Amino acid sequence: MRYQQLFWDFDGTLVDTYPGMVAAFATALTQLGVNDFEIDQSAIYKAMRQHSLGTALQQFSAEYTLNKDSLNDRYQRLAAPKLDQAVAFSGAAELLNTVTTAGGRNFLLTHRDARALDRLAALGLRGYFSGAVTATDDYPRKPNPASLNALCDQYQVAPATAIMIGDRNLDVQAGHRAGMAGALFDPEHLIVAESQPEVRVTRLAELQDWLTSEA
Numbered sequence: 001m002r003y004q005q006l007f008w009d010f011d012g013t014l015v016d017t018y019p020g021m022v023a024a025f026a027t028a029l030t031q032l033g034v035n036d037f038e039i040d041q042s043a044i045y046k047a048m049r050q051h052s053l054g055t056a057l058q059q060f061s062a063e064y065t066l067n068k069d070s071l072n073d074r075y076q077r078l079a080a081p082k083l084d085q086a087v088a089f090s091g092a093a094e095l096l097n098t099v100t101t102a103g104g105r106n107f108l109l110t111h112r113d114a115r116a117l118d119r120l121a122a123l124g125l126r127g128y129f130s131g132a133v134t135a136t137d138d139y140p141r142k143p144n145p146a147s148l149n150a151l152c153d154q155y156q157v158a159p160a161t162a163i164m165i166g167d168r169n170l171d172v173q174a175g176h177r178a179g180m181a182g183a184l185f186d187p188e189h190l191i192v193a194e195s196q197p198e199v200r201v202t203r204l205a206e207l208q209d210w211l212t213s214e215a
Contacts (some may be wrong), residue, residue, distance in 0.1 A: 001102050003181060005157045007148060009166035010110035013185050014092050017121060018045060020082030025056065034064050049190050051169065083115060088123050091204030096128035098208055099180050107151050108132035109164070109174075111141055129135035131155050142166075143173035152178065165207070169195035183207055186191075 013018045013048055022045050030036050047056040049154025057075070061068040096106050108128050110116045113135045120126040133139060138145035152159060165183040172182030172195035184197040185204065193200055201207045 001098070002213075003161060003163040003211060004099075004102070004104035005107070005149065005162035006099055006104065007107045007109055007162060007175065009164075009168075009171045010108060010112055010116045011083065011168035012049065013089070013165055013171070014108075014125070015088055015116075015123070016018055017083065021048060021053070021079055024079035024082055025060075025075050027078050028071055029060065029064065030065075032066050032071060034066075040066075046149045046190060049165065049188075050192075052168070052170075055137055067111075069146055075164060080109075080115075083119055085120075086119060088125060089204055091208065093128075094123060095208045096213075097202050098123060098212065100118045101136075103124045103132040105155070107155070107157075108134075109142070109147055109151070111135055112113060143170040145174050145178035147173055148178035150179065163198070163211075167191075169193065172197045 005084055008014050022041050025044050026039050026041050030041055037072070044060065057072050060066070061071050086175050101105055106122070108129050109115065109134070116134060117126060117132060119167050120129070131154060133147040133151055137147065139150065148164065151157065159179030163181040163183055164171055164178070166172060167185045167186060169191065172184055175182040176195070181198040182195060184191060184193055184195065184200045185207070186200060187202050189202070199207065199210050201210070
């Protein structure tokens with residue numbers, strides 16, 4: 001394989017959490033008095049995917065003259081239970097298995113708390129991971145590479161053998177700052193790849209083909 005150590009983002013990369021996140025965000029807006037007909041769920045999705053949840057909170061609280069903290073509180077309460085319905089992306093299990101079968105390792109790096117690990121367990125994927133950093137570990141958020149550096153130190157990973165896989169530029173940037181390669185998973189071609197990833201794919205099967213082909 002081109003890289004033997006794979007570092008994975010969770011939301012929008014391994015697990016398709018965005019449908020639940022967008023639905024929760026839209027419901028939070030309506031609960032705060034926004035007319036349902038005014039809400040463009042595709043715009044919410046693009047803000048989250050192209051930038052971050054924080055950007056979506058800033059953008060839509062300003063657009064509808066809402067308190068950002070109140071919107072976030074409502075959103076978090078509504079979004080939490082939706083994680084239990086989120087499914088893994090097609091090709092995730094196959095690629096994770098390919099890596100471990102070839103003697104490589106998978107690691108998780110997420111801004112979510114340990115419930116991300118619980119969801120991976122429920123989906124039958126937890127056993128493919130050798131280590132993880134979650135919000136509970138309280139590292140700076142990506143693209144700061146501190147969490148990746150810590151995982152590399154703990155598990156004796158040489159960054160040159162590793163690749164960070166995520167659905168946003170900040171994932172790739174974090175990998176590059178840690179001395180790793182970066183892969184951008186962009187199913188709908190929504191991202192302007194200013195982070196210059198080593199590979200960009202719309203399906204995880206494409207990433208598997210690239211990783212297992214001759215460099």
